[in-house]
Amino acid sequence: MALDGDTLLLINNASRLRVEAFAVRDGKYKWGVALPRRPFSITSSGGVVRGASIEMGKQASIVEVRGPNGKPTVFGPLPELIQRFPILGGPFGTVLHDDRHERIAAVFEVSDYLYLWRRTGDSADSILIQKVARRGARRDLLQAAGRDTARGLDALYKSSIPVAIGWISDSSVAVVLSDVEFRGRVFEGHFFVSVVNTRTRISCAELQLNVPRDPFPQFALQGTAVYALVQHVPGDGDALTYVVRFQLPATCTARQR
Numbered sequence: 001m002a003l004d005g006d007t008l009l010l011i012n013n014a015s016r017l018r019v020e021a022f023a024v025r026d027g028k029y030k031w032g033v034a035l036p037r038r039p040f041s042i043t044s045s046g047g048v049v050r051g052a053s054i055e056m057g058k059q060a061s062i063v064e065v066r067g068p069n070g071k072p073t074v075f076g077p078l079p080e081l082i083q084r085f086p087i088l089g090g091p092f093g094t095v096l097h098d099d100r101h102e103r104i105a106a107v108f109e110v111s112d113y114l115y116l117w118r119r120t121g122d123s124a125d126s127i128l129i130q131k132v133a134r135r136g137a138r139r140d141l142l143q144a145a146g147r148d149t150a151r152g153l154d155a156l157y158k159s160s161i162p163v164a165i166g167w168i169s170d171s172s173v174a175v176v177l178s179d180v181e182f183r184g185r186v187f188e189g190h191f192f193v194s195v196v197n198t199r200t201r202i203s204c205a206e207l208q209l210n211v212p213r214d215p216f217p218q219f220a221l222q223g224t225a226v227y228a229l230v231q232h233v234p235g236d237g238d239a240l241t242y243v244v245r246f247q248l249p250a251t252c253t254a255r256q257r
Contacts, residue, residue, distance in 0.1 A: 004044035012051075014038045019049050019065075031068035039063065041096040041165070052097040052106060054082065054089035061095055061106060064119075076104065077124040079111040081139065085146025091156065092142060096175075098221075100167035105198075107162040107175050112137045114173060114196050114203075127196055130203040134160045134192045135179050157182060163191070166221030171199045174248060176209070176219045176226060188213035193226050195248055209246055217244075224248045 002010045004021070008030060011020045019042055020032040039051025047067045054061060055074045062076035076097075082089050094109035099119075106115045112131065117124040141155035157180040164176035173196050178189040190213065192206040209228065211217045217228040226246040233239050 002042045002044050004047065008044065010042060010044045010049065012039060012042050019044075019051065021068075033065040033068055033070065034072075035063050035065070036072055037063075040094055041098070043097065043099050045099070050097065050099065050104075052076075052095045054078065054093040054095060056082075056086045056089050059083070061108075062097060062104065075119070076106065077115050077117065079108050079113070079115075081110045081137075081142055081146070082108070085143070087149060088142060088146050091152060092145075092159070094161055096162045096165045098166045098173070100170065103167075105165060105167060105173045107165055107177075109159060109161050110137055110139075110142055114175065114198075116198060127198065127201050128203060129175060129194050129196060130205060131160070131194075132205045133208060134177060134190070134206055136160050157187075160192070163216075164219035164221055164226075168195070168221060168224050168248060172197050174221050174226065176221070177206075178216075181213075186214050187216070189216055191217070191219075191228075193246065193248065204249065207246075207249075211244055 007024055008021045009024050013020050018032045018034050021030045033049050035051050037053050039053045041052045043050045049065045051063045058074045060074035060076050061078055063072050063074050065072050092109050097106040102119045112129055113126040114129050115124050115126050138159045141158050144151040145155040160177040160179055163178050168174045176193050178191050181188045191209040194206040195204045211228045211230050215231050217230040220227045228244045231239050231241050
């Protein structure tokens with residue numbers, strides 16, 4: 001989901017490869033746009049819809065549609081590892097983005113970097129997202145899978161996977177990542193948030209988010225806080241659903257060197 005101002009709510013209708021817009025005030029359907037594939041994230045401003053997905057045929061990571069009658073255009077960088085091994089864009093192709101004042105920030109499952117660029121066509125910049133406790137991108141396993149698809153299972157769920165991204169100020173971006181473990185028949189996640197200052201190019205040491213590992217929470221960033229929608233099933237079997245708020249630090253207290 002995404003908001004366009006305070007009047008439209010946009011829904012990622014993945015099964016139909018469409019983004020649908022509804023009025024916030026009364027819930028009425030307003031318009032929809034078609035995308036070439038399912039985006040991992042969507043944003044919208046002034047009716048300009050952007051979705052993040054790996055567009056290997058056009059070497060791009062963002063699809064943009066300007067208004068309900070617009071045609072899709074693509075732009076944005078791809079990490080070096082996907083350019084070298086395009087097959088990784090399928091099983092390891094998670095990409096999330098957010099934009100602020102036409103400046104776009106994106107993170108990829110196959111990279112430890114935050115990518116930054118402007119819609120006007122400027123070349124992309126990248127800043128390392130430092131890691132202390134989380135796994136990060138396992139380039140060794142990903143490269144092996146790129147060279148030999150039979151090694152793909154060895155790399156599956158071994159890297160930190162981005163689950164949320166957002167500009168929290170004009171100069172800082174927060175990224176929520178998950179280290180996934182498969183226990184028996186259940187996937188569990190350990191969740192972390194990292195903040196990157198795009199002016200100083202400093203990445204704060206990640207903070208671990210104390211939330212249930214299963215089922216997976218849903219995360220959102222607003223202002224200088226991370227919100228997690230979580231579920232807990234106590235012994236009586238009745239599921240409890242609630243929201244947990246984590247305040248992000250105003251400045252970095254530590255960072256990996």
